[in-house]
Amino acid sequence: xxxxxxxxxxxxxxxxxxxxxxxxxxxxxxxxxxxxxxxxxxxxxxxxxxxxxxxxxxxxxxxxxxxxxxxxxxxxxxxxxxxxxxxxxxxxxxxxxxxxxxxxxxxxxxxxxxxxxxxxxxxxxxxxxxxxxxxxxxxxxxxxxxxxxxxxxxxxxxxxxxxxxxxxxxxxxxxxxxxxxxxxxxxxxxxxxxxxxxxxxxxxxxxxxxxxxxxxxxxxxxxxxxxxxxxxxxxxxxxxxxxxxxxxxxxxxxxxxxxxxxxxxxxxxxxxxxxxxxxxxxxxxxxxxxxxxxxxxxxxxxxxxxxxxxxxxxxxxxxxxxxxxxxxxxxxxxxxxxxxxxxxxxxxx
Numbered sequence: 352x353x354x355x356x357x358x359x360x361x362x363x364x365x366x367x368x369x370x371x372x373x374x375x376x377x378x379x380x381x382x383x384x385x386x387x388x389x390x391x392x393x394x395x396x397x398x399x400x401x402x403x404x405x406x407x408x409x410x411x412x413x414x415x416x417x418x419x420x421x422x423x424x425x426x427x428x429x430x431x432x433x434x435x436x437x438x439x440x441x442x443x444x445x446x447x448x449x450x451x452x453x454x455x456x457x458x459x460x461x462x463x464x465x466x467x468x469x470x471x472x473x474x475x476x477x478x479x480x481x482x483x484x485x486x487x488x489x490x491x492x493x494x495x496x497x498x499x500x501x502x503x504x505x506x507x508x509x510x511x512x513x514x515x516x517x518x519x520x521x522x523x524x525x526x527x528x529x530x531x532x533x534x535x536x537x538x539x540x541x542x543x544x545x546x547x548x549x550x551x552x553x554x555x556x557x558x559x560x561x562x563x564x565x566x567x568x569x570x571x572x573x574x575x576x577x578x579x580x581x582x583x584x585x586x587x588x589x590x591x592x593x594x595x596x597x598x599x600x601x602x603x604x605x606x607x608x609x610x611x612x613x614x615x616x617x618x619x620x621x622x623x624x625x626x627x628x629x630x631x632x633x634x635x636x637x638x639x640x641x642x643x644x645x646x647x648x649x650x651x652x653x654x655x656x657x658x659x660x661x662x663x664x665x666x667x668x669x670x671x672x673x674x675x676x677x678x679x680x681x682x683x684x685x686x687x688x689x690x691x692x693x694x695x696x697x698x699x700x
Contacts, residue, residue, distance in 0.1 A: 517537070534583065644675045
């Protein structure tokens with residue numbers, strides 16, 4: 352605990368001692384070693400999906416805890432290979448991505464068809480692989496923000512992946528088509544026994560006002576989570592909520608005053624608790640993204656992990672903060688994130 356409290360600095364007390372009152376923990380389905388037997392077994396997934404989900408839970412330093420630490424490296428498409436890998440050119444080689452995930456103690460590695468396909472025979476049996484099947488590529492000019500299928504579920508199955516991942520830009524003009532594509536892909540993935548992970552992001556220029564970015568509001572991201580669970584995601588990846596009131600500020604859609612007056616406060620753990628509540632009160636696990644790499648990565652990563660865990664989340668998926676550093680530093684950052692989920696002192700609020 353000394354390391355965690357030291358890293359959290361002045362926020363240590365407010366983050367580690369907070370108790371959620373709007374949505375108490377007693378109403379949540381919380382992560383744990385028995386999560387599949389206690390919670391997930393009730394749904395309609397095939398036994399082979401449960402087997403692959405358990406394989407994710409049983410790998411790496413967090414094996415047997417019910418929490419996940421995942422390494423995602425699909426940024427070569429989303430942000431360009433130069434922007435992603437120039438800070439550490441060794442990661443132009445996909446094998447080093449797999450090595451970082453393994454030596455960093457991750458439960459699994461998520462990447463593109465090209466990356467995972469180039470190393471599948473050597474690594475599919477060494478670490479659970481998650482094939483991201485759609486992407487938003489930014490070489491098209493002018494930029495168009497849309498998720499396009501780059502790979503098929505069958506390709507993921509053939510290369511030995513245990514899961515497929517996809518993104519929906521909820522709120523965008525293209526979201527209805529993306530919802531339909533991903534729903535069909537997830538149904539096929541479940542038929543083949545694979546786990547499904549949805550990057551449930553909001554995306555619309557109207558969600559950003561002059562003084563605040565509501566793409567990370569608890570109410571809008573919470574609804575994105577609810578939609579993600581509705582179309583068959585087994586795990587939901589979401590950006591950590593840092594504000595609230597998106598519906599009211601943008602003046603659209605439907606909400607309730609209780610979302611803001613009773614269920615949440617401005618405390619970061621309460622905001623993320625609302626995100627978890629929209630994942631069917633935790634029946635579907637929510638992992639938060641680690642965010643961009645910067646000058647304060649260790650502090651930000653630990654802070655996000657503490658908030659996620661205490662809110663009832665299932666883990667962290669952190670990429671750029673790890674692979675844009677020297678290899679040993681990337682391993683240290685991943686291990687420090689995992690230490691939060693291994694710590695018995697960091698409890699659910």
